[in-house]
Amino acid sequence: MKKYIDEIKNMKQFLLLWSTQAFSALGSAMTSYALVIWSYTQEGSALITALLMVCSYAPYVLLSIFAGALSDRWNKKRTMLFCDLMAALTTFTVLFLLKTGRLVIWHLYAINAVNGLMNTVQQPASEVATTLVLPKENYQRAGGLKALSNSVNSILTPILATAIMGLLGIDAVIVFDIVTFLAAFTVLLFFIKIPDEEKREESKTHVFTAAKEGIAWLRKNRGIFDLILFLAAINLVASMYNAAFPAMMISRQGGSEFAMGVVNTVIGVGSLLGGIAASVMKAPKSRVKMVCNTLLISMSTENFLLALGRSLPVWCIGGFLGWFLIPIMNANLGAVMRLNIPKEIQGRVYACRNSLQFFTIPLGYFLGGFLVDNVFEPFMAQRSINSLFIRLFGSGKGSGAALFFFFIAFLGVAVCLYFRRSPHIRALEESELKGGTDI
Numbered sequence: 001m002k003k004y005i006d007e008i009k010n011m012k013q014f015l016l017l018w019s020t021q022a023f024s025a026l027g028s029a030m031t032s033y034a035l036v037i038w039s040y041t042q043e044g045s046a047l048i049t050a051l052l053m054v055c056s057y058a059p060y061v062l063l064s065i066f067a068g069a070l071s072d073r074w075n076k077k078r079t080m081l082f083c084d085l086m087a088a089l090t091t092f093t094v095l096f097l098l099k100t101g102r103l104v105i106w107h108l109y110a111i112n113a114v115n116g117l118m119n120t121v122q123q124p125a126s127e128v129a130t131t132l133v134l135p136k137e138n139y140q141r142a143g144g145l146k147a148l149s150n151s152v153n154s155i156l157t158p159i160l161a162t163a164i165m166g167l168l169g170i171d172a173v174i175v176f177d178i179v180t181f182l183a184a185f186t187v188l189l190f191f192i193k194i195p196d197e198e199k200r201e202e203s204k205t206h207v208f209t210a211a212k213e214g215i216a217w218l219r220k221n222r223g224i225f226d227l228i229l230f231l232a233a234i235n236l237v238a239s240m241y242n243a244a245f246p247a248m249m250i251s252r253q254g255g256s257e258f259a260m261g262v263v264n265t266v267i268g269v270g271s272l273l274g275g276i277a278a279s280v281m282k283a284p285k286s287r288v289k290m291v292c293n294t295l296l297i298s299m300s301t302e303n304f305l306l307a308l309g310r311s312l313p314v315w316c317i318g319g320f321l322g323w324f325l326i327p328i329m330n331a332n333l334g335a336v337m338r339l340n341i342p343k344e345i346q347g348r349v350y351a352c353r354n355s356l357q358f359f360t361i362p363l364g365y366f367l368g369g370f371l372v373d374n375v376f377e378p379f380m381a382q383r384s385i386n387s388l389f390i391r392l393f394g395s396g397k398g399s400g401a402a403l404f405f406f407f408i409a410f411l412g413v414a415v416c417l418y419f420r421r422s423p424h425i426r427a428l429e430e431s432e433l434k435g436g437t438d439i
Helices: 002-010 012-043 046-073 076-099 105-133 136-168 170-191 207-220 222-251 257-280 287-299 302-308 312-324 326-340 343-358 360-381 388-393 399-420 423-433
Strands: none
Touching: 012 046, 012 076, 012 105, 012 136, 012 170, 046 105, 046 343, 046 360, 076 105, 076 170, 105 343, 136 170, 136 257, 136 326, 207 222, 207 343, 222 257, 222 287, 222 326, 222 343, 222 360, 222 399, 222 423, 257 312, 257 326, 287 302, 287 312, 287 326, 287 399, 287 423, 302 312, 302 388, 302 399, 312 326, 326 343, 343 360, 360 388, 360 399, 388 399
């Protein structure tokens, strides 16, 4: 018990920062969820609604590399406070436009772009702030706690947002978001002390030069670079999955909106339990090996069960197995990054990582939707009733999406096996086993 009390004391600043920021993130997620529903009811177009996410992601993908360089030069606490304040101002703007009856869809595009930009700047600053307030031995536990809060938010967001909208209207959801912001902002401003970093000569370096330094560091440290490329490839597969998931769960035999909701809930529960496991489990001998193996297990279970399953229980088992290990993977990946990247350049390296790791997401969404609609569904529609494909994946609309899941299951496994054989990743793993990154 004394050991756990001492650990809590050592993590006091992080726990205060993490809990209030997670609370604020819940409010923001609820507002985003509510506005997606609002936009769809106003416009009746999935494409117009999807562009909200495009506007949010575009600044993140395009500008992350420069945001990290700026983050390394700026005070972390002031950067986080400014970004939170700007995001809150956009929320107040939405509430004002909504109350005055002036809110239209292009307002949300602009607001989402601003929020995306603020997230782009804040994310690397927040990552470095976490490093500065944590002892090394708690890196993995912090990653697990972050995964835990993300999982809880993913479960609570649709439940709370729908309930509040039904009882009090969308205005109340936005007000709740503002309350969570005020709580997190106040705690960060008055109660969180982020240690000052050592002053560096490169703080005067031009932002483009600083961004190049982040890229140069990754080129010299190929183990970390290949891990980032590995995650970029996984994100491509995962976003193809996300694009095809509604088409399969709602349209195929045995599927429905209810089935999709149940599977999503099970996925959230699996992520929650995985986050709890990541926060309490001991550090493995090799974190790199843990990252590779957890992704391989996830990719080789969920997609196959979703593709070949014909009932809700099987799909739920697939969703649970696919997502339970992801928080454990993320916790170990975060620890690998923090232990290998020097603190003074973490912001710019994290920013380079974000640009490289997440640019595949919009590409995956496009490919997933295009391939399901124009390749896999037409292919299944042309099969005869006695075809092996019909026996495996069913008939009618949605069977093509099931076949597509079977395809990306093999693609995901192939990605894991390919990068698992990377000599640079293996060298990073061997360095860990020899004690190079042990804590």
